[in-house]
Amino acid sequence: xxxxxxxxxxxxxxxxxxxxxxxxxxxxxxxxxxxxxxxxxxxxxxxxxxxxxxxxxxxxxxxxxxxxxxxxxxxxxxxxxxxxxxxxxxxxxxxxxxxxxxxxxxxxxxxxxxxxxxxxxxxxxxxxxxxxxxxxxxxxxxxxxxxxxxxxxxxxxxxxxxxxxxxxxxxxxxxxxxxxxxxxxxxxxxxxxxxxxxxxxxxxxxxxxxxxxxxxxxxxxxxxxxxxxxxxxxxxxxxxxxxxxxxxxxxxxxxxxxxxxxxxxxxxxxxxxxxxxxxxxxxxxxxxxxxxxxxxxxxxxxxxxxxxxxxxxxxxxxxxxxxxxxxxxxxxxxxxxxxxxxxxxxxxxxxxxxxxxxxxxxxxxxxxxxxxxxxxxxxxxxxxxxxxxxxxxxxxxxxxxxxxxxxxxxxxxxxxxxxxxxxxxxxxxxxxxxxx
RNA sequence: GGCCCUAUCGUCUAACGGUUAGGACGAAGCCUUCUCAAGGCUCAAAUCAGAGUUCGAUUCUCUGUAGGGUCACCA
Numbered sequence: 001x002x003x004x005x006x007x008x009x010x011x012x013x014x015x016x017x018x019x020x021x022x023x024x025x026x027x028x029x030x031x032x033x034x035x036x037x038x039x040x041x042x043x044x045x046x047x048x049x050x051x052x053x054x055x056x057x058x059x060x061x062x063x064x065x066x067x068x069x070x071x072x073x074x075x076x077x078x079x080x081x082x083x084x085x086x087x088x089x090x091x092x093x094x095x096x097x098x099x100x101x102x103x104x105x106x107x108x109x110x111x112x113x114x115x116x117x118x119x120x121x122x123x124x125x126x127x128x129x130x131x132x133x134x135x136x137x138x139x140x141x142x143x144x145x146x147x148x149x150x151x152x153x154x155x156x157x158x159x160x161x162x163x164x165x166x167x168x169x170x171x172x173x174x175x176x177x178x179x180x181x182x183x184x185x186x187x188x189x190x191x192x193x194x195x196x197x198x199x200x201x202x203x204x205x206x207x208x209x210x211x212x213x214x215x216x217x218x219x220x221x222x223x224x225x226x227x228x229x230x231x232x233x234x235x236x237x238x239x240x241x242x243x244x245x246x247x248x249x250x251x252x253x254x255x256x257x258x259x260x261x262x263x264x265x266x267x268x269x270x271x272x273x274x275x276x277x278x279x280x281x282x283x284x285x286x287x288x289x290x291x292x293x294x295x296x297x298x299x300x301x302x303x304x305x306x307x308x309x310x311x312x313x314x315x316x317x318x319x320x321x322x323x324x325x326x327x328x329x330x331x332x333x334x335x336x337x338x339x340x341x342x343x344x345x346x347x348x349x350x351x352x353x354x355x356x357x358x359x360x361x362x363x364x365x366x367x368x369x370x371x372x373x374x375x376x377x378x379x380x381x382x383x384x385x386x387x388x389x390x391x392x393x394x395x396x397x398x399x400x401x402x403x404x405x406x407x408x409x410x411x412x413x414x415x416x417x418x419x420x421x422x423x424x425x426x427x428x429x430x431x432x433x434x435x436x
Numbered sequence: 437g438g439c440c441c442u443a444u445c446g447u448c449u450a451a452c453g454g455u456u457a458g459g460a461c462g463a464a465g466c467c468u469u470c471u472c473a474a475g476g477c478u479c480a481a482a483u484c485a486g487a488g489u490u491c492g493a494u495u496c497u498c499u500g501u502a503g504g505g506u507c508a509c510c511a
Contacts, residue, residue, distance in 0.1 A: 012511045047510055077511095102509085113509055130441070139439065139507090147509050154511050178440060178506045201442085208503065243449060247459050266449090268442045269504065276448065276461045325474055390470080399470035411472040 005037030008167045009063075010158070013043055014050035016219035017062045019272065020173065020203045020211055023237040027200055028171045029067055030238075030260035039067070040165045042075035046157065062220060066230065075165070077157050084152035087160050087190060088114060088145065096189035097145060114146040116186065123181040128169075128198035129265050135181045143182065155182050163192040171198045171262070174269070175210065198262055201241045202269040211272055227300055227330025228277065232284040236277045241266045250283060282328035293320050300330040302337045310346035318421045319345060322413050340409070345421060349408025349430065356401045359435055361393055365402055366431050369424065377424045379416040386416070405434035 007028040011021050025039070032039040041063055045051055063069040091097040092114065100115045118141060124134040146152040158179075162170065177199045187194055205215040217223060223233055231253070238256050239249065242265045251259065288296070294317060305311065319342065327333060336342065343349075368385055390398040403415040406422060419427040 010511095014511070044511060050510075104509090106509090109509055133440075135440070144509050151509085153509075157511090173505095174441065175505055181440095199441085202505075204504080206447090210505075239448070241448095245450070247450080249448095249460065266442095270449090271447060273447050273461070279461055322473090326472085395470050397470090401470095403470070409471090413472080415470075 003168060004166075005032055005035040006166050006168045007032040007037065007039045007171055008042070008162060008165065008169075009039055010042045010044045010161065011059050012047065012050075013045050013052065013056040013059055014047060015055055015213065016058045016221050018211075019218055019220055019223070019237065022062070022066065022220050022233070023203060023240060024171065024173055024200060025063075025067070026234060026238055026256075027242075027260070027262070027265070028169075030257050031169065031171060031198075031262055033257045034260060037168070040075075040167065041069060041071060042161060042165070043077065044154070044157065045076050045078045046152075046154075048078075058221060066234065075161070077161065080157075080161070081150055081152070083164070084146075084157060084160055085149045088149060088152055088156060091116075091145075091156075091189060094189070098142075100142070100144075110147055112148070113144045114148065115142040116145045116189070118142050118185065121185075123184050125180060125184060125194070125197055127177075128196055128262055129201075130174075130177075130199055130267055133177070133180075137181050137185055140182060140185075145186065155179065156186055159183050159186045159190065159192060162195060163187070163190070167195050169196045169198065171200060174199045174202050198265070201266050203237075203240055204269045204271045206271055208269075208271065210269075216274075225331075227296065227327075227332070228281050229284045229288075229296075232277070232281040235284070236280045240270045240272065249280070278328040285324060285327060285329075288324065290317075290320065293324055296330050297323055297333060300333040301342075302334055305337050305342045305346070308343065308346040312346075315345060315421070322417070341412075344407045344409070348433070349406070351404060351408030353434075355404050355408075355410070356434060358397050358401060361389075361398045362401060362405065362431050362435055364389065364393075365398065366428055369419070369428060369431070372424065374424055377420060379414075379420040382419050383414075383416040401434070402431070405431050 009021075009025040009028050011017070011025075028039045031037075043056065043059070045056065060071050060074060063071055088097065092099065095117065097114055097116050100113055102109065102111055102113055104111055118137060120136075120138040122134060122136050124132065126132050143155075144153060145156045161167075180197055180199075184194060203211045205211045207215075211218055217226070220233070224230065234253055234256070235249075235251050238251065238260070242260065244251075244259050244261075245264060285293075294313075297320060298313070298316070301316070323333060323336070326336070365386065368389060369382070372381060372385055386398070399415055403412055403418065404410070406412075406415060406418040406427065412418060422430065
């Protein structure tokens, strides 16, 4: 009988959920799920200086948002002081740790701390991604594991929490690799079993250093706020440092759970390429259902547009295909709004009449369009009716003025689509207005 | 600097020791076209260097070089 696989995600609430943390959580989640196991969650929240309630809430909400984990009462390191204390006490009793008198060299340092008695052994462990790693722990010295019995430090905390929650696989970033020998040492002193380790490569900024706060946008919330879709973010992040070995790129979370292979995770760090994220997000935008597309579009549509007197959701719905075609992320709707790409749908276009090169063919357009029946007033039908005439007279001098008459802009969707959205009556009205 | 990790197009990456070193993003060009997008097609672009093992190294070994991570009484 194989033991149930238990992975872990223990973020520290010292910032909003980081893009790299999400990816680590994702890998932990895939590995646990595909093996019928589970991913545990706990908050490593003993650093009270950097802690913020806002961060904690953001992380917990994200767990629900991305993994459907409803966490009512998260396990918190800050509430486990008594437990840590017992273990440290035991270590001291067993002679594996000792109270050390110090001469504080710096301000704020204590004259007495608890140090781990380093047996100075060579620690060898097999990393599921990196392979065998051997480290001589002599250079680590007798490192401090607690300031005192009520202030236990990170390494013993991790070992105790992983042990008590039955963690079988520690999947974490490569920035933790040098912590591993220390933690194994403590484990062995406590007689705790050693979990499997898998250190995943770091996500790098374009300057090839670890992606951190000093770089552009690093929190998941920022990306969501820019209108990246969660599914796209998950897909993109999952493909950094891992790939299925073939040429597929678009994966649902369900597919990722079955396809993900820990053994195929790379050893080397990878740059977070926003351009590729943009492309992938666009792929997801294209696949969005109409209700979802409307929901997101409305959410990102500025109030200045919603406040136009002629604005209605009914009309806005007709613009959805145009939006879907143009944006790669939803914040671009704000840019479209700023350049006036929506205004003319909800009110008369404002433009310099000089923009219209020639009004010569507008009366003909009005009569052609007038012949189209109301119920047939759609872009393909309108195009069919006008096309030959436009070709005969010169498309530039027929279609160009038509577009400007309808939109007031040099750049816009094609005039047939414009006419369809505006409707027959309004189209003719705007063409008439352009003559005078 | 010590310790640890890594090394294929600009970027993400594929390639039982035998391939014209493949794909994607991005760039460029072309087509489509009334504009802007979208779409289609085409093209450029890489095995860090040097030894060794081998009939044959992107692939295995060593050295060098480069990059990264980490060295708290933070987590």
